[in-house]
Amino acid sequence: MGLLFKHVFLLSVFYIGFVLGQRSTYIVHMDKSYMPKAFANHNHWYSFMIDSLTSTATIDKPFRRSSTPAARLVYTYDNAFHGFSAMLSEEEAKALEKAPGFLSAYRDRSVTLDTTHTFEFLSLNPDWGLWPASDYGNDVIIGVIDTGVWPESRSFHDDGMGEVPTRWKGICEEGQEFNSSMCNKKLIGVRYFNEGVKAGNPNTTLTMNSGRDTQGHGTHTSSTAAGNYVEGASFFGYASGTSRGMAPRARVAMYKVLWDEGRYASDVLAGMDQAVADGVDVISISMGFDGVPLYQDPIAIASFGAIEKGVLVSSSAGNEYRIGSLHNGIPWVLTVAAGSIDRFFAGTLTLGNGVTITGWTMFPAPALIDDLVLIYNKNISSCDSTNALSNIGRGIVICENGSVRNQIFYVSQSNANAAVFISDDVNVFEDSEFSYPGVVISPRDAAVLMEYVEKTKVPLGSITFQKTFVGTKPAPVVASYTSRGPSPSYPYVLKPDIMTPGSLVLASWIPNSPIASIGTNIELIGDFAPLSGTSMACPHAAGIAALLRGAHPEWSPAAIRSALMTTANHLDNTNGYIKDSFFNYDVASPLAMGAGHVDPNKALDPGLIYDATPQDYVNLLCSMNFTKNQIMTITRSSYSCSDPSPDLNYPSFIAFYGNGTAGVLVRTFQRTVTNVGDGKSSYKVRVEAPDGSKVSVSPTTFAFGEKYEKQKYSVTVEYRGSINGTVTFGSITWVEDNGNHTVRSPIVVSPMIPVW
Template sequence: MELFQLVPLILLSFYLLSNNVPQASAQRSTYIVHMDKSFMPKAFSSHHYWYSSMLQSVKSVAQTSLEPKLVYTYDNAFHGFTAVMSKNELQALKRSPGFLSAYADDVVTPDTTHSYKFLSLNTATGLWPASQYGKDVIIGVIDSGIWPESPSFKDDGMTEIPARWKGICQSGEEFNSSLCNKKLIGARYFNEGVRAAIPGVTITMNSARDESGHGTHVASTAVGNYVDGVSFFGYESDALAGIDQAVADGVDILSISLSYRRRDLYENPIAIAGFGAREKGILVSVSAGNRGPSFATLLEGIPWAFVVASGTVDRWFSGTLTLGNSKTITGWTMFPARAVVRNLNLVYNETLSACNSTELLAEAPDQSIIVCNLTDKNTSLFFLWSDLSRSNARVAIIISEDTSILRSTSFPYPGVVITPSEARDVVNYASNSDTPIASITFQETILGLEPRAAPALSGSSSRGPARSYPGILKPDIMAPGVLILAAYNPYTSTARIDNNIFLSSDYTLLSGTSMACPHISGIAALLKAAHPDWSPAAIQSAMMTTANPRDNTGKPIKDTEFNYRVATPLGIGSGQVDPNRALDPGLVYDANVQDYVNLVCSMNFTPEQTRTIIRSSYNCSNPSSDLNYPSFIALYEVQENRTTLTRKFKRTVTNVGNGAATYKVKVDKPKGSTITISPETLVFRKKNEKQSYSLTIRYRSNNEFVINDGSITWIEENGQHTVRSPIVVTPGVSDD
């Protein structure tokens, strides 16, 4: 169970819809409109009345009895509103003073224990005690809701609610204000966007209560209280309203495990609202998405957000296969019961092992263990379960290299999954024994180095470069995100046996960057408590420069999807988060809001698109794409005629150590590149002193698709600090 014990939580809930839900009619749609508030006439007492007046002024162009409807107004993370209107009304609205941009509302999708021990968090030393377990830091979770009765949200041992808290515990269907406490300090729900988009839609739970289980799982991962003995046997305007309200309510960390399909930053609600949150000193942690493993599948590469990739943990849910010759093999299984499989006949032949039809499986002997070889076959495990349940076999040994099986809890039929190399012993024994038999034990858990090193990059985790802005290396960091145990809706099915026995649980195992993101949110809360004077950029930098690019065997982190080859920073960012090292990083790369403004101003947006993000309180007098960031990326185009390219970066680091310190640089250059650092030594006379350096990378474009990576590390002389930044040389993102 995750443990960020004294961190208060506010849950901002919205109604999740699947992508195939019909949206508004062709005549009227729901639009998110961004405004420049500096244009608001003094005659209006609030932005709400100004926006209402604007909608009234355009209603005559619609030539219909229907009037435009104001759904939400926003004034904290950004300025603007959501409204239902016709295209003609929108065109008229665009001529209004202060109008910046508008886009249609869209569907939002979720990017969907032992991990705190895997991250080396403990009660004796390190980040937990140093932060007083996150005392008084508030995390806002934007998700599908919460199941407040879960033991993960009990407030045993919690301190008083921070005095700066401005939020409420909103009552609703099956949810009253008494369900909040000193752990769950607030809850609000937002569904007006979906109501406006789909008039007459049935809201099955009109409150902050979580029906899908996703929000409960994410929230308990980020800030869940300790629970002993647990085990496992929308629409974007609504999410946007939640973010805007969280900023107003006074959160310190925003945890957003959601994805939008919009590529452009000026039309991405998380990017726009996240900028406003960062402006107010709030760290925004977002999930990278689950579109991997292909190149450039990361859509939301928001430079001012902490983008989190998903990795495995050193926990293996297993069943032990024992052959009649006493040979044992540890297989993978999530079958949710202790099935009796003792000395059953083991059946193997090449024809039957295809297991690709009900007719074929009907030939399996009664009460047998059948071997199914899914290697290089088109047989889907999903259909195999159904076919096996109608066969005479009692158990299946499944030969597969599909790593997605290791992320799924769906295992409705007794069996184990083994690799082709492990299968050789099984096939040899079954083929050469007169009466082959086997036994299997279930519901086993293995921790440690075997059978696979951890962490490893999840195959589903989205990969960079980011399509929204490839000039900053994304994702930033990796955290546990595969089969994470956390609280869930107890009335939602979490597993099944056969085709018609559905099981529920108070806690469940889920996989995805949705599960990785709240780990980073929780660690950020602990760092904020330990270092209340650090900016969001400093907290992010501390985690990135101390992240570990190696697994628990000391070797580079592998990629589960590509035969466990070495992962690149386009998948893992700086590496696996190391909370205790982040407490004392030595140096940090800091950045203020003006630095992010300068970055946005360099992105070749129109003035209106730029102001949609940065608003009118900043100007573009000093545009710069060289953000003071703890990582480096150099892009090239794949072309026949290779050319030499040069990219120069300037960085400034702040000494957050205890006093004077000297650092020397160590360079691990990407293959085929030359790296020059100037100066190569940084001397700090006191704490909080800043020093700058330049990094110049000379590299060549390539005539084929090649990704090379390296790093620079500032190493403290006669000290304990090492400050590492990854470097990637990669092809750029195509426009398709």
């Protein structure tokens, strides 16, 4: 068998020696069932394939041997999916298509990163609810796929932690400035994967060849998910208090796959593959791949293998803000959008007449701005150039009608001591960069300031800094940067799923990378940093999912996702609909926030869940316009397409109409709910139909006789609105007769978007 395989395969690649070109890394997916018995394991099989390519080229025309490095394996994969990555020429990759068991291959690609008080904002507390029910996530293992970790951070000390679970199979891999003793009972594993980045940059020396974090991103995300308690945390006096992650007693395993020298899919795949093999319970991955179909998306492929093993994957929605820009729109993962926190970082402007105005600032020092003249010149009030401000003297200059970030830079080049920036730009409140003494006040509050300046001969002002207010309203608000659905990779499942805090999240940072600056030449370091992005939202969801896994170890990843979605809150802390900061504070669409803002304590007891098995996802894939090999690239060879179905049992609904198409859209969905409440219960449906639509549900009532009983229902959406490109939305809510549970699912009616 082995000799026959070699003969056939060598013939298929015989011509390569004539046309060897520049090699690059390819990711190759294989059907492992085709492995000849002559090979002891898949590693030998894959190595034989690559050796055959190289030897054939050499034998054929040795005098024409290319100076390009020989074909070689980069990684082999056998847990989250089957296959390998290798340095190949285009011709060699094409030749592999004739190899027995070949499914698909594509070039390695670059991945996009999605860059204290949140536990209180989410109502997590030690007396009742999800924290005590899960024992704070004790012994649940969160695998973080990221830039590495700073093990000395106080968030990773192991005070109060018990022994490492015996089921853990991971290691603490040594490397540059990193030894195995740096792991402990909190940070139980660290591995690093850089064969992809080295293959893509063969002459590059890695700046930190170990699991140590050089960018800060991985330290921040992992401490957000599961950091231990750290007293006295703050950002230069802002947000001071005791820091902790969502699951403070969960274990952290870091898989470093992103490097200063590059971010490669092959390394990401290797990290996820190893995390599954090591025995993590939850994966947090704050990155994504844009513009690729599911069967070429490394996160989609590896996460399918993860959910087969019962591992929930939490992923970020992306930071591209536009409708249809969302990545990680993968039906079997949890896709997380970002929102604001009810916290305001402030400075106080006190006028000479005693009137005070509270404004936004994150200037990182207690600057002395006391009784200085307020300077306002309408001709230069935009503060938009160094030239315009060249004649400004000492005092507090007033700037308006411009970009605050640009104005900060130009004012810092002038003789002014400080500035007041008049702006309602929502991006200001999502950015911690504030390198010059000043405050941002709203145009509404500016009326008081301008009246004082105009009527006073020598107007004076003072500014104090480093103030933090919590409980601000309205909150949460959908972040301006968060990517909106529908997902181009698969729009027929509504994404994102939920929203969690993502703006100015305070978490651990690395001590050798600046987190703030004063002026243009003073950089500041610290142990904690406030960052914004769906990267920060994703680990919140991962930590909460770990808590749910601890409280309900019998729940599948789909059940956990369902509990998070159906209990999410679509109202803010004023009891009004959550608003979208990017769209002028209009009511937020589920395309921006999914089912709503996460409510961890309600998710502990959701009443009903929408469950799904790996076979259900296979049935979904089989209904798509994918080839057999494309489907097997994701599923491997464990499943058949005997029952294809486009109707996944998902806790949300999305229907599309075509722009310019006449007629009525009619879409019917089938769903199955499982009673996870205790004993008997009964529910009635409540429908809020999207504008222009009629929504029918059958049946309209449920009566459950016991726990884990399942019942089915159907939903028909008839859209009769105008075909004008608008998105409308509503909901279906199952309300328990005794009022103990409300199980809500969003509905979206949307114009169709292009599919990747």
